[in-house]
Amino acid sequence: MKTSQEINKSASEIKGNNPLNGTYIANLEDIVREEKSFVENIKGSAKVITIGIFDLTGSTPLKLEHGHHLGTRTALFHNHICRRIIEEFDGAVIKELGDGILSQFDDPLKACLAAVNMIVATKNFTDFSTKVALTIGEVEEIKVNDAQDVLGSAVDRCARLIGHADPDEIIIDKPLEEVVNSFIKDFDSLSIENPKVIELRGIGETEIFKLNINGYQFKLHSLGRRTINEKVQFFQSATSEVIELGIGLKTFSGYFFQRRSEEFKDHVIELLKKGVNFKCIMLNPDSQIASTYSADCGEPDYVNDMRRSLDKLKRIKKEFQGMNLSGRFDIYIYNKLPTFHAVCVDPSTPNGKFFISHYMYETERAETPGISFSKFSNPELFEKYYNSIQQLLSKCHLHEPSQEQVKSNKRGK
Numbered sequence: 001m002k003t004s005q006e007i008n009k010s011a012s013e014i015k016g017n018n019p020l021n022g023t024y025i026a027n028l029e030d031i032v033r034e035e036k037s038f039v040e041n042i043k044g045s046a047k048v049i050t051i052g053i054f055d056l057t058g059s060t061p062l063k064l065e066h067g068h069h070l071g072t073r074t075a076l077f078h079n080h081i082c083r084r085i086i087e088e089f090d091g092a093v094i095k096e097l098g099d100g101i102l103s104q105f106d107d108p109l110k111a112c113l114a115a116v117n118m119i120v121a122t123k124n125f126t127d128f129s130t131k132v133a134l135t136i137g138e139v140e141e142i143k144v145n146d147a148q149d150v151l152g153s154a155v156d157r158c159a160r161l162i163g164h165a166d167p168d169e170i171i172i173d174k175p176l177e178e179v180v181n182s183f184i185k186d187f188d189s190l191s192i193e194n195p196k197v198i199e200l201r202g203i204g205e206t207e208i209f210k211l212n213i214n215g216y217q218f219k220l221h222s223l224g225r226r227t228i229n230e231k232v233q234f235f236q237s238a239t240s241e242v243i244e245l246g247i248g249l250k251t252f253s254g255y256f257f258q259r260r261s262e263e264f265k266d267h268v269i270e271l272l273k274k275g276v277n278f279k280c281i282m283l284n285p286d287s288q289i290a291s292t293y294s295a296d297c298g299e300p301d302y303v304n305d306m307r308r309s310l311d312k313l314k315r316i317k318k319e320f321q322g323m324n325l326s327g328r329f330d331i332y333i334y335n336k337l338p339t340f341h342a343v344c345v346d347p348s349t350p351n352g353k354f355f356i357s358h359y360m361y362e363t364e365r366a367e368t369p370g371i372s373f374s375k376f377s378n379p380e381l382f383e384k385y386y387n388s389i390q391q392l393l394s395k396c397h398l399h400e401p402s403q404e405q406v407k408s409n410k411r412g413k
Contacts, residue, residue: 044140044151050111050176051139051150051158052091054082054118055100057129057167074128075099081121082130089114094150100162104150108136108176109183115170116190116213117350120376123168131169133161134211136176153203160200161208170211177209188237188353189214189374213376224367226355228255232267234355234372235345238276243344245281245389247293247365248306249313252280256316265316272320272327280313281332281389281396282306289337314399332396341365347386350375354385 056078063071082101089110094102105111115132122130137154165171193210200206235242255264285306294302320329343355352375357368375382
């Protein structure tokens with residue numbers, strides 16, 4: 001640190017060499033003129049893109065309460081996660097804004113999914129929160145000193161929007177909502193709230209929408225078993241796998257034979273055509289556990305119901321095999337004490353989701369309340385249930401058709 005004598009000496013030298021007596025830079029006017037000329041000669045290109053601002057919340061109080069080191073490292077951590085997620089969805093970081101990120105995307109839906117993943121990542125795996133604002137519009141892309149930048153009203157609008165987002169929120173405006181609304185409906189874990197009108201400084205009245213990640217609160221199905229339409233809607237979005245876990249799968253197997261094909265069976269066939277695999281997991285009706293469970297529930301004929309269900313599933317599997325569908329329809333038999341019913345859709349993808357219903361004492365299975373949640377909303381809980389099912393599958397017997405059935409299928413082709 002300089003002493004007061006050294007500072008005074010330095011100031012004297014500045015005054016001695018500067019006709020303006022040290023108050024201003026001597027060539028201040030030249031600097032302004034040169035920079036004006038430089039800016040006027042910058043060539044840009046117009047482009048319609050989605051602009052996103054990802055902003056760490058509470059960074060200033062964090063620095064004041066816990067010190068500079070923790071505050072700055074948290075901001076760095078936040079921005080590094082943002083950058084990784086933005087790039088995963090083919091976006092680009094335009095520049096860092098201290099404790100935030102200005103980004104751009106050519107695909108508006110991918111911009112929304114990047115925002116969703118950032119909220120999920122920070123909410124579930126960090127001790128801090130973020131918020132996101134997204135808009136779409138025409139900007140001017142420029143390059144200054146080898147650094148890319150974007151200019152335009154869309155950038156300004158996004159900067160105003162972020163001020164209206166709360167922690168863990170994603171705010172979009174009307175132009176972007178009109179573009180992505182129909183695509184967002186393809187994702188069960190996402191929804192767009194009804195708009196509200198706000199006043200944006202320098203812009204005026206603007207409609208804004210919250211892009212919600214469904215499932216932070218579990219969806220409770222308090223009346224028990226869902227309708228056949230609700231069940232179909234739940235698994236209809238599958239792209240890779242549907243798992244049906246139960247005790248006897250009496251209702252599930254019955255849908256193939258007791259309801260019109262267009263109500264249930266046709267939907268399963270369409271998914272199998274697309275290469276979606278179905279795994280049906282049920283209790284072994286010939287096990288001692290099945291007999292004990294049936295007696296304990298006061299349903300002496302339930303073991304025979306299970307055998308009839310298994311026979312129905314075998315028949316439907318044989319039918320599907322004869323259709324040469326891309327996906328598999330497999331039956332797994334377990335010999336463990338049943339604890340819960342589950343429908344799991346696409347567990348190995350980011351869009352995985354569960355419907356879970358735990359068996360309750362002195363309560364009909366059809367009346368047992370259930371909960372549904374997504375992998376987006378509750379990743380740790382999702383993995384616990386999925387791991388439980390994987391462990392059960394590892395101890396299951398995969399039912400395969402007998403050689404006689406295989407020969408019969410071949411003769412029928």
